[in-house]
Amino acid sequence: MTELSKTFDPAELEQRWYAHWETNGLFRPDRPGAEPWTIVNPPPNVTGSLHIGHALDNTLQDILARHARLQGKDALWVVGTDHAGIATQMVVERQMGERQQKRTDFTREEFIAKVWEWKEESGGEITQQLRRLGCSMDWANERFTMDEGFSKAVLKVFVDLHKEGLLYRDKRLVNWDPGLGTAISDLEVETREIKGSFWHLRYPLADGSGFIEVATTRPETMLADMAVAVNASDERYTHLVGRQIKLPITGRLIPIVTDDHADPELGSGAVKITPGHDFNDFEVGKRAGIAASAMLNMLDAKAQVVQVSDGLIPAELLGLTTAEARKAVVARLKAEGFLIAHTDKDGVEHDAEPRTIQTPYGDRSGVVIEPWLTDQWYVDAATLAKPAIEAVRSGAIQIVPKTWEKTFFNWMENIQPWCVSRQLWWGHRIPAWFAEDGSIYVALTEGEAQAQAGEGVALRQDSDVLDTWFSSALWPFATMGWPEETSPTLHGRYPNDVLISGFDILFFWDARMMMQGIHFMGDVPFKKLYLHGLVRAADGAKMSKSKGNVVNPLGLIDQYGADALRFFMAAMESQGRDIKMDEKRVEGYRNFATKLWNACRFAQSNGIVASATLEAPAAELAVNKWIIAETIGCVQAVDLALADLRFDGAANAVYQFVWSRFCDWYLELIKPVFDGDEKGSIDPESKLVAGWVIDQILVLLHPFMPFITEELWHAMGPRDNDLIVAKWPMADARSLDPAASKEIDWLIRLVSEIRAARTEVNIAPGTRMQMHVRDADAETLARLERQAPVIARLARASVVQDAPGGGALQVVVDGATFVLPLEGIIDLAVERERLTKGIAAAAKERDALAGRLGNASFVERAKPEAVEKARADHAEKSAEAERLTAALERLG
Known part of the structure; x- marks a missing residue:
């Protein structure tokens, strides 16, 4: 067991663990006989760098990939980059311009060679940044939309569609970008x-x-x-x-x-x-x-x-x-x-x-677009769209959230011919050759085209390239080795299990994958399509460089750690809603990681070690039966949430369990007591249970916070495996004991009420008090007897038979009244006066705010944020007045 340092420092362990995972091939699908599970990443532009949208999209994908791996599935997360025709050509031409060079100073082949040179030297920066985020992608088989195998698939699709009459050349209006040409x-x-x-x-x-x-x-x-x-x-x-x-x-x-x-x-x-x-x-x-x-x-x-x-x-x-x-x-x-x-x-x-x-x-050049009449290559999108529409209608593809279906159907049912040619040099050159008489020959190679044209016919290849989205539409199957039917990767990996995508590329990419996948593979490309929202600025505005409100995810990782940023993304990802960026929340999740770190340090110092079993240990103590039940409940909640792609539900379930149930209560309930100058020890049963619960927490949290959980997994004791390939918890309801759970829930409510009551009347935290109970049934009296030591330690209240007269706090829990005499502890008159003044002040502000909110002119004319703040302040002051009133009534 490695002793944890006093402070949690994410930077060092993130770099160390990612290198360990990748070096040891732990992202590779290598589980023969296991159920295959596959997801492909939306290939980022080779020119790109990690922005906050990438951070959200890839965090959600990694959660699912790590979860599938922990479930024992043979998980494959396909990774690669897009050649990004326009963007890449712009980058290289811009660099050439700095040297007073133009693309047209070179032959096409020379320019393309320069682009490949740039790609080897500078392209793919984003892939290193994805590693910093913790993405468990199959880097051993990283793909590129211009690599040899992928290009073969692109050309075959073009030629086959042309043979079938689904791809043709036509003179039509296009959106022409004069800046890019x-x-x-x-x-x-x-x-x-x-x-x-x-x-x-x-x-x-x-x-x-x-x-x-x-x-x-x-x-x-x-x-x-x-x-x-x-x-x-x-x-x-x-x-x-x-x-x-x-x-x-x-x-x-x-x-x-x-x-x-x-x-x-x-x-x-x-x-x-x-x-x-x-x-x-x-x-x-x-x-x-x-x-x-x-x-x-x-x-x-x-x-x-x-x-x-x-x-x-x-x-x-x-x-x-x-x-x-x-x-x-x-x-x-x-x-x-x-x-x-x-x-x-x-x-x-x-x-x-x-x-x-x-x-x-x-959107790239920033110049006015002109409708321009020109000859281009078109795909008959309307024909290809019909099977895709039916796939969504039949449920073969499930769109989540379902509300996006209406938008999908509206666009697909009114889809226009898809212009797939671009007037660039960088990209997949169109496999079509022109003869002087205007004849066009489409073929995989120039030799095949020449054979079609006949000997002696001079041919010239089309100078255009294909739209980037034409090639990326083949991503789910071309990355698997298609069109080589013997590809071992292809079988069992298509269709993919799920696709995570921003809603903004539903028609750019998602719908086109559906069309091409169904047409060429005879099946849908993915079973589920999850569409997430945008990450917006804190005020809800769309992020843009011109507004100066863009957030750099790498800066957040530097400051708070990748785990905190990932957890923020998951916890805030609510189906159908955009995410408002909130750095304070990211900081809060860094604090959450620190709390877990300190909990494990506490465990280490008290002899709690890694569990030797997957099943919950046998337990006799109510507190241990309770935490086992709480753990099982958390597993069930996370399982259900992830099954429904409710990322926020899964993240918040494990957050509440770890923070509120395990750290704030369970560790306090089993904490050893002091006997004189000697510190006691945690009982053996609780050590076993605590070690098991920590293991469950680390596995549950791993998809969301992979770095800290892997570190703590190994720190808690020797392991047979790394956490990334551990086993997902089983929600075994046989371990539940309803009576024990009810007792500890009652205990927590009682201690919480006593603590709150003491705080409200300014009783110092360390002050010990006596407590008498009235109207208690036999079950409550039995619980009091069993839990008296815990109540004395956590609530600073000792149970006595008779309560002395005079002022007292009164707390009601489950019909029983718990009376805590205040004689000699506080000055009742002074406390009543303080509470009375506090009630009056809170009520005055509450009523003033109610008056403003009742004024139609204010509500209609004020800024929405001002109205919202007034409502929040009114709710706060109303609650404060009620709380202080209750405290005054408790004084008796």
Whole structure:
């Protein structure tokens, strides 16, 4: 048995134990014949570093992985990183820029070699940080979404989907990021509210007979207008449908068409249609019979104006940015009389009316996103989504919390084609080759593509790469060796048991894994999907660097230890709710760890050692029967909570048991008494029971606090195994003794009431008092006789037969009244006066706060936090007045 130091210092033991676990292969699944259990981590970007969201997500995963291991399952936690196409290319290009280099100074192969060089030197910092958090991942088989085996799976999926007609090339609008020069997903677009303008324009009819009014927030796009739409039910425009408009500036003739997109109740009821630069207009254009290949595109990849196919954009506008083009177009429309002035409430005319506009920005580049017409590769997501929808409906995949199902169904049932190509160099290059005649050949290798095309046909490979989410969608099975069917890892590991994910990547990643997994594996990728919330700042605001409220989890680990941070994450993770960051709570859980440490030091100093049995020791003393029952109850509560993925319920159950039942009461109840100058010893039975309970605590706590529990496990005596591979407790109800439990519960309530009563009337803690009991039944008298020594020690009260007269404290427990005479202990008159004043002061503040809360004006107009504080203060003062009143009544 290793003697514990006086102070608990997490830093040293965290580093030591993690190195021990990893070096000895204790994270590896190596239990032949045991039930397999599998979870995969959402692969963090290879460019990333640990943020507070990672800390939550991976803590929850580690709790489940360690719990499964303790249950005897062959637990595998797959770990790896994502190649993060856009993010990684940005990092490397930024470094090149510091050396006055550009990507285009190098060949594609040279640039990719530089990215791999960066990855070997600087990538994967986050994997070291995950180790600091205590994540028990299978590092021996760490994966990377660009490693050879994974790439083989990605290419096969692309080729197979194409053969099945579920992946195709099409000209459609995409979210184009001019800063990055690539298409991005809808989910990578960040919408911001921007102060903008709303311009009203006159579009003249081609025959000169009049005008039709349209309005727009993007007047520059009129250079590529191809129609004006009105609603078929709008009688104002019935006579104009089919006629043509001659566009200002370009002179292009465009038709007036009908479409339900035009709402008669909004504005003039007529809308300009620019199918090459607006998602709604694209659909209107298609319905009007305009082929995508014929739609006009007035912007280049940098969002600068270029000439369209009909050549009608004036030369002086070419090369302008969208912002520059907007100014120039508005000025020209105004000069030529096509701009309708807006009159404000004061009668002053302006070129446009002010509007707050929802504007799309790239979440990485920070530039305005342009809808852009371009050729891209698409997956038929609607077809792949149907089996995934059915899997959730049937319960084959259980989403927790269930409230997320509605959101899932809504998105999946309205899913759009998935654009999977990106205009980057870093990533999985698309396995498609183009011939000069426009033919496209999709194959696993260039040789196979050439065989399809025939000898002598010159081929050029598509320069685009695949969306990162396309490859990560294969994570649950490509990490297991697929498509090699003989892979020993794949069998028994798919489907995974559970996936832990932030709700913010439900559609980025989770849903796409469902679609690809079911399609290629014929089964769901995971049986349960647990969606946790966000970690927010203490005031509930979303964390962001711009707000300066980001919390660094590594800093918290440095200050309080990984165990304290992990326990905070678990205890605060309530299904369906975000977590408010509270450093005081983290500090509180560090104190909890210290309390457990000191409890084990107390045990060591009193001859309590590691238990030799998994079963509870035989017990005769009521206090030992009670703590055994309490332990079993805690095991049951934790088991039920973890089965339901109630992380907060599991953490709080073990916290309350360790702190309140074991440390605060059991150790006090069995603590040896002093006899003169000699300290007594704990009885042998209690030593055995205490050692067993400590073992149960360490195993129960291990998934949440792995470092301190492993240290204490070994400190309590010699062990056959490390704690990480110990056995999970069994909730054996045969050890329960209801009568003993009731007696100790009664004892705790009695001591607590006496202590509280003494405190309320300012009796010094060390003062010994006499106690007389009235109206006690036979059972209470028997308990008093058995527990008299404990009551005398913990409550400083000795039972006497007759109580002297005069003032006294009175405590009622289970119908019996316990009377503690106060004569000679305190000045009753002074104490009554103190309590009376305290009651009056508390009642005055209570009533004043009640008045404020009863004022509708205050409740409606004050800040919510001010109202909440007033309510909390009112509750506090009400409780204080009641407590002091009860104390006054107890004086008799």
